[in-house]
Amino acid sequence: MFDGASLAAIGDILAQPHTWFLIVVVSVAGIVRGFSGFGGALIFIPLASMVLGPRMTVPLFFLVDFCTAMPYGLKSIPRASMPEVMPMVVGSWIATPFGAWVLSSADPLALRWGTDILVLAMLGVLISGWRYHNEPKPSVSFGVGLVGGVLGAAAGVSGPAIIAYWLGSRSPAATVRANIMVFYALAALGTDAAYYLRGMFELQTLAYAALAVPLYGFGLVFGAKVFKGSTDKQYRQAALALITFSAIVSLPVFSSILH
Numbered sequence: 001m002f003d004g005a006s007l008a009a010i011g012d013i014l015a016q017p018h019t020w021f022l023i024v025v026v027s028v029a030g031i032v033r034g035f036s037g038f039g040g041a042l043i044f045i046p047l048a049s050m051v052l053g054p055r056m057t058v059p060l061f062f063l064v065d066f067c068t069a070m071p072y073g074l075k076s077i078p079r080a081s082m083p084e085v086m087p088m089v090v091g092s093w094i095a096t097p098f099g100a101w102v103l104s105s106a107d108p109l110a111l112r113w114g115t116d117i118l119v120l121a122m123l124g125v126l127i128s129g130w131r132y133h134n135e136p137k138p139s140v141s142f143g144v145g146l147v148g149g150v151l152g153a154a155a156g157v158s159g160p161a162i163i164a165y166w167l168g169s170r171s172p173a174a175t176v177r178a179n180i181m182v183f184y185a186l187a188a189l190g191t192d193a194a195y196y197l198r199g200m201f202e203l204q205t206l207a208y209a210a211l212a213v214p215l216y217g218f219g220l221v222f223g224a225k226v227f228k229g230s231t232d233k234q235y236r237q238a239a240l241a242l243i244t245f246s247a248i249v250s251l252p253v254f255s256s257i258l259h
Helices: 004-014 019-036 040-052 054-075 082-105 108-128 138-155 159-166 173-197 203-227 232-249 252-258
Strands: none
Touching: 019 040, 019 054, 019 203, 040 054, 054 082, 054 108, 054 138, 054 173, 054 203, 082 138, 082 173, 108 138, 138 159, 138 173, 159 173
């Protein structure tokens, strides 16, 4: 149950002029996440950070994604390749506390620039056609999880590292998507725990989450239905398009324009 302070915080949010912008952003992010199994953060975090700042936006996204996408991730376990997923999850859990420390301590603008440079570098790798074509190894999956854990907790952009690793596999799109859904469901446990221990779930963050959860959940359902009618080629093209979009939109140089 919400107390008086929580309801007042929600009322204040509804009165803000940027709320409708955030409603559109979180709805689109949910559709993207439901379709591809990733990409929600790549849509939501760069755009929402322009009005809320990264220190609120990143924990907000992970809280919303945890509340809505966790059931989808757990349901995907039978279709996923768990020997590939679990070493990556363990690596993410180990690295997540460091990423949470970076988010709470680093200069927000410097953090955004550093993240965008890494995303653009990953984008260049993907566009070049390079893929990890070898059979996934536990050691490699663990290393990718470490990178994803730091980037995810610090800036919410673990997607490029994870996708660059799995898009090159010979597995069908359904298996790749299931791997991603399971990974994010389990990795989110460590991320949200780290944010909670650092006191990053403040009252205003919880109020935004209460408004965002139903919108994001609806988007997940709609996006999942769209995925069922797509081909493997369309799935991979959509993944590249999402990374390209996030890499461009999240550049801090565009913040003043989009404000």
